[in-house]
Amino acid sequence: MSILLIYLVNLLILGGLVWWLYRQAWTQKLRPYFWLALGLKLLLALTFAIFRYSYANSSDTHVYHAASLQLMEYAGQHPSAYLRLLFFNQFESEAFRASLPFSRFPDFTNSFYFVKLLSVLNLLTAGAYYLNNLYLSLFSFWGSLYLVSVLTRVLPKYKSAAVAAFLFFPSVVFWSTGVMKEPVMFGSMCWVVGAALQLAQGQKLSIWTWLLLPLQVYVFIKIKLFYAGLLLPLLLAYVLVQRLKVYVKPLQSPRVQLLLLLALAGVVVLVVMWQRSVFNPDFILWNLERNYSTLLSRSQHRPHINLHDLEPTLLSMLLHYPEAALSSIYRPFLGESWRLLYLLSGLENLLLLLLTALAVASAFRNGASRRVALLHVLLLVFILCMAGVTGLSTPNFGTLSRYRIVYLPFLVYLLLQNVYAQRLLQRLRFP
Incomplete structure (x- = not known):
């Protein structure tokens, strides 16, 4: 398949994803600045990609991209072995393991997990670096847009604050783009926080949201385990307190809610840290x-x-x-x-x-x-x-x-x- 056809097919897919995102019911109140926010993000993604990959010194993004290309080639030559590596971290030989960056502790390193994710994306983009930039940037935009839509429903008074903070604040937009771990972390984290706030407020989740929630939690944990180790207990405690206060009268007091939130979050953290092999x-x-x-x-x-x-x-x-x-x-x-x-x-x-x-x-x-x-x-x-x-x-x-x-x-x-x-x-x- 020629490079021109690859770009044409993927740009059509990206366009379809953007249109699908724009047509979602939950984006209705965000449409006045949807295109401006998306355009700014994709412009920064491509501009920074051109500079970082073509002109700047070698950095993490070069290593990630090169390693993902190596795995993509391996997938074409040994598809069954690639699937075992992808899902179970099973290497066909120690020599092959040694040839891959970040593979010394494949079950624990988030960099190797990201390389595997990128290799799967390569099967769609044929390893085109700039297309990968667009897909990852769109993923982070999806997560941040979803969170802003939830915050707008929960606290409509502060809609402008949510839009400015998550969609337009310079370094947030800048660093949540590109072939790096941060766009994946940012998109999954925002998505998980948005779903948790919906549950806490008693809002009904769609079937697709329920199906995606475990996947987004898993991606967030795999990309940034320690971040997730703090945020997820807080979110879980918040959801429990908000739902319990509907049925337990003493929890109507903000002070009692606060104490219970901190107590529940502390218990969850202690339970997680009990697994001392990880925490x-x-x-x-x-x-x-x-x-x-x-x-x-x-x-x-x-x-x-x-x-x-x-x-x-x-x-x-x-x-x-x-x-x-x-x-x-x-x-x-x-x-x-x-x-x-x-x-x-x-x-x-x-x-x-x-x-x-x-x-x-x-x-x-x-x-x-x-x-x-x-x-x-x-x-x-x-x-x-x-x-x-x-x-x-x-x-x-x-x-x-x-x-x-x-x-x-x-x-x-x-x-x-x-x-x-x-x-x-x-x-x-x-x-």
């Missing part, structure tokens, strides 16, 4: 410190988070947490470096600082709304934990700006809910 606390602390030290050794000539004497102990992590979390959210500051990436990150972080100041001023002047306090607490706990985890493990601001999309849109969503930010969005005529 061994000592291993988690060691892994955080090892990642930090490894990246720090490569970041001495760039702006970075310098956590002096960080050790793989709980006390050391807690002592360094405030600096790590604040740096993860608000750094690099404008002026720490005049390279383009750091300059753009500094401008965005300056915006985050201003939004935080507005939110604090609004809270002191107007007080906090109790009606959505439980959802706010859930998101805030997740944001603060993830900010700390990413800051403690990732000193390099370039890498950190990519990793923080796991919590950044939720933070922006909360910051844009204050009175002053809402007025600003109205003056800007934001939809």
Whole structure:
């Protein structure tokens, strides 16, 4: 099949998927900015793909793509062996295993899982890098659009905040594109959060949503196990509290709801961590410190988070947490470096600082709304934990700006809910 025909067939499929997405009932209230948000995402995906793959130095995306092409070729030569590898991580030989990147611990590495996913996509795109970019970017757009539609139904007052945070905030859109793990993580995470919020509010899920939910949860866990290990217990606890309060009168109190939410989430986390082969606390602390030290050794000539004497102990992590979390959210500051990436990150972080100041001023002047306090607490706990985890493990601001999309849109969503930010969005005529 010629490359032209491959592109033509896949562009028709992509066009059909976009039209199907646009015609969904749940996108009706989002249609005024559907095409603008999608166009911006796909434009960034292609622009960044051209730069990153054709002109930039070799990086993770090159390794992922090359490994997926190797698996695609293997699928053509040994289809039954490829299926065993795909579903059971069974290698026909140790030599073949050694030839594949990320295959040393195939049951635990998310990079190898992503390479397998990419190899399946290659069977449709014939390994065309730019087509893979479009498919993965569309997947992340689908997840974020679905979550925005649910948030709009749950909290219609803050529709503009959800749209701005998940569909238009610069680094969220930028880093959720391309042949990387982040678009898959972001799309599946947003989709799972959206489904959980629907269940919590007692909204009926379609049969397709029920069928897709286990798959999206599985993908989220496989791509980012530790992120899922925190978020899924919080979501499960939130759904249980919201459904129980309908039948249990004492749960009508926001304070009781909050206590039960934290208690249930804690129980689920303890149960999960009981499986010490996966969530061994000592291993988690060691892994955080090892990642930090490894990246720090490569970041001495760039702006970075310098956590002096960080050790793989709980006390050391807690002592360094405030600096790590604040740096993860608000750094690099404008002026720490005049390279383009750091300059753009500094401008965005300056915006985050201003939004935080507005939110604090609004809270002191107007007080906090109790009606959505439980959802706010859930998101805030997740944001603060993830900010700390990413800051403690990732000193390099370039890498950190990519990793923080796991919590950044939720933070922006909360910051844009204050009175002053809402007025600003109205003056800007934001939809």
